[in-house]
Structures are given as C-alpha cells and as structure tokens.
Amino acid sequence: MHAIQYEVTLPADYDMTVIRDRVARLGHLLDSWDGLGFKAYLMRERGVDGSPVNQYAPFYLWNTVEGMNSFLWGGPFQGLVNDFGRPVVQHWTGLAYEDGGAAGSPAEVAVRRRQPVPEGVELTEAMEEAVRETKRLASLDGVVGAAAAVDARHWEIVHFSLWSGSSPKASGEVFQVLHLSEPERGSLPRGRQW
Known part of the structure; x- marks a missing residue:
C-alpha cells in the first residue's frame, strides 16, 4: 500500500467554487481506476475549520504501484499539472x-x-504505535476509514482518517471531502503492513 498527496495552495481570495466545480466535473474519472484503493478529493478554505489557506489537496491510498504510476505518468495527473x-x-x-x-x-x-x-527512537516501536493509532481512530464513532503511512526519507508518519460527520474526533488538519473515488477500497490490506 502506498499513500500520496499533493497540495495546490491557492490565493487567499481564490473562488473555491472553481475547485468544487472541477471535482464535480472530473471526480468520477477515477471511480474505476485499477490499483486505486481510494482517492479523497480534499479541499481546505481559508478561515474554515481553522485553515490558514485555500487549498486543493487530494489524498490517495494505492493498492498497486502500477496503478499509481499509470495515474502519475499516464495522463490524468497531467491535467492538473x-x-x-x-x-x-x-x-x-x-x-x-x-x-x-x-x-x-x-x-x-x-x-x-x-x-x-x-x-533515537526505536523504529519498530514507532511504527507499531502508528498501527495502534490507526486501530484507535477506526474505532471512533463516525469513522469511514483510517490509515497510517511513513515517509522514510524525512522520517514522518502521517495519520489519515475519513469521517461521515462534519465534527471529527481527531486532531490535525481538517479537509472537506468533495468526492471519494474508492474502486478498490475493499481490497486494501487491513491491519499492519509488514
């Protein structure tokens, strides 16, 4: 499983209906993408839920490297670029x-x-703690799904959770979900990944 995210930070006075309309028009294109667990089309608006910026920032969980690569190098990502x-x-x-x-x-x-x-921390324990946090998040009321992943280049763990209500019970940056493409979410491996 691989997670990716990119952030397009927009001017403070940017009309965010442009992003909403873009997702409404194009979001369905990944609804059946091979190798994609899910893509959450995410947006933050300046001043909403504590966001300091206007931003489009989709988050992906991939089942396969081939699916991820065909997205990045095969066309759809080029439209955003x-x-x-x-x-x-x-x-x-x-x-x-x-x-x-x-x-x-x-x-x-x-x-x-x-x-x-x-x-200086024990890496095994740090990763096991991330797994425990994923299980804890998934057990909370209103959680659709929860994931943890690590960037070993910068030594950063990301915790990501999707919520069915507008009042999440987790700390972190809050994003609006404009659309969720989830062609292979049912095939994402559950639990610890090693």
Missing part, C-alpha cells in the same frame, strides 16, 4: 489501514496529522 503547475507529490509507504464503523457511509471530512519520527 497543465492547469495549476506541477506540485510536489508527497509519498508515504503504508503502515496500516482499517475500515471504521461508518465504512460505506459518505465521507464528509478528512483529518490529516503528520508527526516526525524523532532521532
């Missing part, structure tokens, strides 16, 4: 995924929390 420039694509290796009790319900919000893996 053509419209907004080429963003940095953050990449994490999957540690864990769990369905929540609200799996199957529409996801309304997502929460992303990044945490550094400090120098």
Whole structure:
C-alpha cells in the first residue's frame, strides 16, 4: 500500500467554487481506476475549520504501484499539472489501514496529522504505535476509514482518517471531502503492513 498527496495552495481570495466545480466535473474519472484503493478529493478554505489557506489537496491510498504510476505518468495527473503547475507529490509507504464503523457511509471530512519520527527512537516501536493509532481512530464513532503511512526519507508518519460527520474526533488538519473515488477500497490490506 502506498499513500500520496499533493497540495495546490491557492490565493487567499481564490473562488473555491472553481475547485468544487472541477471535482464535480472530473471526480468520477477515477471511480474505476485499477490499483486505486481510494482517492479523497480534499479541499481546505481559508478561515474554515481553522485553515490558514485555500487549498486543493487530494489524498490517495494505492493498492498497486502500477496503478499509481499509470495515474502519475499516464495522463490524468497531467491535467492538473497543465492547469495549476506541477506540485510536489508527497509519498508515504503504508503502515496500516482499517475500515471504521461508518465504512460505506459518505465521507464528509478528512483529518490529516503528520508527526516526525524523532532521532533515537526505536523504529519498530514507532511504527507499531502508528498501527495502534490507526486501530484507535477506526474505532471512533463516525469513522469511514483510517490509515497510517511513513515517509522514510524525512522520517514522518502521517495519520489519515475519513469521517461521515462534519465534527471529527481527531486532531490535525481538517479537509472537506468533495468526492471519494474508492474502486478498490475493499481490497486494501487491513491491519499492519509488514
């Protein structure tokens, strides 16, 4: 399992209906993409849920490298690059995924929390703690799904959760979910990934 996310930060006065309309028009194109567990089309608006910025920031969990690569190099990503420039694509290796009790319900919000893996900590314990946190998040009321992944280049763990209600019970950056493509979410491996 691989997680990726890119962030397109927009001017403070940007009309975010442009992003909403874009997702409404194009979001369905990944609803049957091979190798894609899910893509959460995420947006933050300046001043909403504590966001300091206007931002389009989709988050993906991939079942296969081939699916991810065909998305990035095979065309659809180029459309975003053509419209907004080429963003940095953050990449994490999957540690864990769990369905929540609200799996199957529409996801309304997502929460992303990044945490550094400090120098000197036992890596096995840090990764096991990320797995435990994924299980804890998935057990909370309203959770559609929860994941953890690690970037071993920058030693950062990302915790990501999708929520069926608009009041998530997790700390982190809150995003609006504009659309959820989930062609292979049922095939994402559950639990610890090693």
